[in-house]
Amino acid sequence: MITLYGVLRSRASRNVWLAHEAGLEFRHVPVIQVYRQGGPRGGPGGGDELHTRSPEFLAVNPNAQVPTLVDGDLVLNESLAINLYLAKRHGGALGPADANEDGLMTMWALWAATAVEPHSLQVLYNRAGKPPAERDEALAVASVEALRAPVAVLNQALAATGFLVGGRFTVADINTAEIIRYALPAPELFEAAPHVRAWMAACHARPAFKRMWAERELEPA
Ligand SMILES: N[C@@H](CCC(=O)N[C@@H](CS)C(=O)NCC(=O)O)C(=O)O
Incomplete structure (x- = not known):
């Protein structure tokens, strides 16, 4: 088990x-x-x-x-x-069909962890997570600016199929979407990224995501 x-x-x-x-x-x-x-x-x-x-x-x-x-x-x-x-x-x-897909899934995970997560977490903390008196809006704005180029890259990557690897929903979508989720308190970041918006909506409409989210909501805040 x-x-x-x-x-x-x-x-x-x-x-x-x-x-x-x-x-x-x-x-x-x-x-x-x-x-x-x-x-x-x-x-x-x-x-x-x-x-x-x-x-x-x-x-x-x-x-x-x-x-x-x-x-x-x-x-x-x-x-x-x-x-x-x-x-x-x-x-x-959900996993790789071959070594090429394996490489791409690893690439997206490392990309999300390094190019996105440090900034998306700051958006989350300073727009939603911290008590209002402790939030730093200047840091949130700087983090949004740092995310503009990665979000444009992601938007381009999703344009062809709506998925990141293999034209199907995979672990690359889960890993990347969970890290992008932290930046959702900055809707201005996604105005020029329609493919990212559609992809996030599709990810969050999946029964498995909804089940996880419902379980999460039951935990103490
Ligand atoms: N890079 C690690 C980060 C793990 C991490 O920072 N976890 C946080 C919660 S999301 C934690 O356990 N923090 C506890 C602490 O810092 O005391 C991963 O992706 O698993």
Whole structure:
């Protein structure tokens, strides 16, 4: 049985989405971020839940971050690597059909993690995530500007088929869409990117995404 550690209000959401797409059964251990565990902001936890610095979790992932996946003898950290593995091992057509597709799926994951995620997270934190008094609108605007070129690249890549790899829905779409999602509080970023808007809408209309999102909504904010 596969075990996935990490609350859904974390990057574990992308792994649960993929697992639902693949029809995978797994044991979910909702390890919460330590800073949300009754910390200075008064997180949702009562203080007794498993968190990223609990000794039991550190024994699984000494990086003290979620998500982590355990599949038999394999222990994997890094949400995008987990999805690439799950797609290849258990995901059928979500994974690569050949080495070319494998290369492209890896490329999109690294691109999303490096060219997009540092900026899209700042959009999320400073437009929605942080309490209003702590938000930095100048940082949000700078992050939107930094994302304009990558979003244009993504828009162009989606123009032909509406998917990133192989003309079908794959792990590349899940990994990239989950990272682009963080920038949705900046709608101005997508005004000139109709293919990205249509792709995001199609991703979020998928039953597996909706199932993950409904489960996420049940978790404490
Ligand atoms: N690159 C890692 C980042 C993991 C990460 O930063 N996880 C956050 C939650 S999304 C976390 O566990 N934070 C806990 C902490 O910093 O204490 C991945 O994609 O898995």
